[in-house]
Amino acid sequence: MSQAQLAERLGISPSYLNLIEHNRRPLSAAHLIKLAQIFELDLQAFSSDSDARLSADLLEAFGDTLFDGQDITTADVRDLVAQSPTVARAILALYHAYRSAQESADTLAMKLSESDDVSGIDRSRPPTEEVNDLIQHHGNYFAELEDGAEAVWRQAGLSLANIYDGLVGYLQNVVGIEVRIETVGAMQGALRRFDPERRVLTLSEALRRGSRNFQVAHQLGLLTQRAVLDRIARESMVTAEAEGMTRVALANYFAAALLMPYQPFLEAARSERYDIEVLGHRFRTSFEQVCHRLTTLRRPGAEGVGFHFVRIDVAGNISKRFSASGFRFARFSGACPRWNVFAAFLTPGMLRTQLSQMPDGRVFFWVARTIRKEAAGYHSPHTVFAVGIGCDVRDARELVYADGVDVGNRNAAVPVGVTCRLCERMDCEQRAFPPLRHPLKIDEHVRGVSFYAPLTSR
Numbered sequence: 001m002s003q004a005q006l007a008e009r010l011g012i013s014p015s016y017l018n019l020i021e022h023n024r025r026p027l028s029a030a031h032l033i034k035l036a037q038i039f040e041l042d043l044q045a046f047s048s049d050s051d052a053r054l055s056a057d058l059l060e061a062f063g064d065t066l067f068d069g070q071d072i073t074t075a076d077v078r079d080l081v082a083q084s085p086t087v088a089r090a091i092l093a094l095y096h097a098y099r100s101a102q103e104s105a106d107t108l109a110m111k112l113s114e115s116d117d118v119s120g121i122d123r124s125r126p127p128t129e130e131v132n133d134l135i136q137h138h139g140n141y142f143a144e145l146e147d148g149a150e151a152v153w154r155q156a157g158l159s160l161a162n163i164y165d166g167l168v169g170y171l172q173n174v175v176g177i178e179v180r181i182e183t184v185g186a187m188q189g190a191l192r193r194f195d196p197e198r199r200v201l202t203l204s205e206a207l208r209r210g211s212r213n214f215q216v217a218h219q220l221g222l223l224t225q226r227a228v229l230d231r232i233a234r235e236s237m238v239t240a241e242a243e244g245m246t247r248v249a250l251a252n253y254f255a256a257a258l259l260m261p262y263q264p265f266l267e268a269a270r271s272e273r274y275d276i277e278v279l280g281h282r283f284r285t286s287f288e289q290v291c292h293r294l295t296t297l298r299r300p301g302a303e304g305v306g307f308h309f310v311r312i313d314v315a316g317n318i319s320k321r322f323s324a325s326g327f328r329f330a331r332f333s334g335a336c337p338r339w340n341v342f343a344a345f346l347t348p349g350m351l352r353t354q355l356s357q358m359p360d361g362r363v364f365f366w367v368a369r370t371i372r373k374e375a376a377g378y379h380s381p382h383t384v385f386a387v388g389i390g391c392d393v394r395d396a397r398e399l400v401y402a403d404g405v406d407v408g409n410r411n412a413a414v415p416v417g418v419t420c421r422l423c424e425r426m427d428c429e430q431r432a433f434p435p436l437r438h439p440l441k442i443d444e445h446v447r448g449v450s451f452y453a454p455l456t457s458r
Contacts, residue, residue: 003017003018003021006038009034009038010031010034010035010038011034012031023083051081051082051085052326053136053328054081054085054088054089054092055074055077055078055081056328056418057092057331058077058080058081058088058091058092059074059077059422060330060331060418060419060421060422061091061092061095062077063419063421063422064095064421066098096129127238127239127241127242127245128245128319129331130238130239130242130245130246131238131242131245131246131249132320132321132322134232134236134238134246134249135249135322136322136323137236138232139298139324140295140296140298140322140324141296141298141299142228142232142250142253143299144225144228145221145225145228145250145253145254145257146257146262146299148221148224148225148228148254148257149254149257149258149261150257150261150262152170152220152224152258153258153261155170155174156169156170156174158170158258160282160283160284163213163259163284164209164212164213164216167213167216167217167220167258168216170220171201171216171219171220175220175223175224176199177194177199177200177201177219177223178199178200178201179200179201179202179203179216180200180201180202180203181202181203181204181205182202182203182204182205183204183205184204184205184206187202187204187206190204191203191204191206191207191211191215192204192207192215192218192219194219194222201216201219203215203216209284210280210284210285210286210289211286213259213284213285214255214256214259214285214286214289217254217255217256217258217259218251218252218254218255219251220254220255220258221250221251221252221253221254221255221258222247222251225250225251225254228250229246229247229250229251230247232246232250233246233247233250252292253296256285256289256292256293256296257293257296259283259284259285259289260279260283260285260289260290260293262297262299262302263302265279265283265293265297266297266302266304268282268283269294269297269304270304270398272400273398273399273400274294274304274305274398274399274400274401275400276290276291276294276367276389286371287369287371287387288311288371288385288387291307291309291387291389292309294307294309294389295307295308295309295322295324295389298324305391305395305398305399306324306325306326306391306392306395307324307325307389307390307391308321308322308323308324308325308326308327308329308364308389308390308391309321309322309323309387309388309389310329310341310387310388311385311386311387312335312341312342312385312386312387312388313384313385313386314345314384314386316334316335316337316342318330318335319385325364325390325391325392325395326362326392327358327364327390328358328418329418330418330419334419334420334432335418335419336416336417336418336419336420336423337430337432338356338414338415338416338417338428338430339354339356339366339368339388339416340352340353340354340356340366340368340388340414341366341368341386341387341388342386343368344368344369344370344386344388345370345384345386347370348370348384349369349370350369351367351368351369351401352366352367352368352369353365353366353367353368353401353402353405354366354368354414355393355405355407355409355412355413355414356390356413356414356415356416357410357413357414357415357416358416358417358418359415359417359422359423359424359425362392363392363393363407363410363413364390364391364392364393365390365391365392365393365395365396365399365401365402365405365407366388366389366390367388367389367390367399367401368386368387368388368389369386369387370384370385370386370387371384371385371386371387372384373385393407415428419433420432420433420434420435421433421434421435422435423435
């Protein structure tokens, strides 16, 4: 279609269309709707969510002390993303490289202080970040893996009553893989091993029923969905270092889709009002696996509640994150200690709920609990994480956990931020750094609620 033809169909002059294309005139809502009709586009394709994520990431990057004194505002960042998104992504990539170089330098200094062996310190962007970005980019929904899981479910004749036997039978009779259970000693610390030459999958006796199901389903994903896994990794252009981790993450997605089929799981989630423990009993999956699956219910026309999810250790390291609710997670610095996901460590195994309000006024509802990773015996270490899952407060009433909580009372919401550098709240006793817009000023004769939160004049 030529420019003149499109202008005629829009009811404007070719010169005016040319000005729109060169960003010299705004695209009105009426013209946007008309364009969507002409080209049969879904208006959701023009969602600003990706721009908002890019803006949030850039704001966090500019919150680094490296940029102190530059007076970069939120409006500056949003204008940059809107006008030159390619330049904005390039700046973010440059900041990634800067952070990696800093970490490599720190590692080098540490190794030099300890020994003469300085090999293996050249670090690029962490593969986990690449995988997190890939999942976020796809909205944590992979239609081909969902279709593949449903096909295996039908071909294997699976049911919730005999899921393990059905999976093992499918592996043996269709894929040609023998499944064995071995002792903890024979597995030498591993929970799952696959020998491609002997065509044998070995599972540890330490795996509980649900985890055993998941490991078999994961291996099925690696074997039956290899072409899909490779193509997604290739099209996402992840580094070679991140390719293996990408396949593992996608095989985990397939395993969850196989054990918790989309439509039955969505219907159960809605009927049980997203009761994670009930869903875990019904589908024989763990608390964390159910939380993961809830974040993948993004099928067009059959969406569940838009959740955000995070897994964190006691030191504050975020190992998994995803957000379909609009909640923003820190990428380059520590998280806000006011999140209830940190408080979960104080009451292991107990559910904790929280209303949290971000600096921009948005309110979210959280559910958090600690989880223990399975160990192979008395001498094996037990790893403890906290997982948090939440949604926009507008969806909170759909969750059983909101019963008895006054979700409409914003005064009951806990003020939280993304990071200290990006949070403007000056009355926080847990502030660890000065905010970006308030240079550090020290009065040695006055002490406020925090060293970095000066007293305001009255």
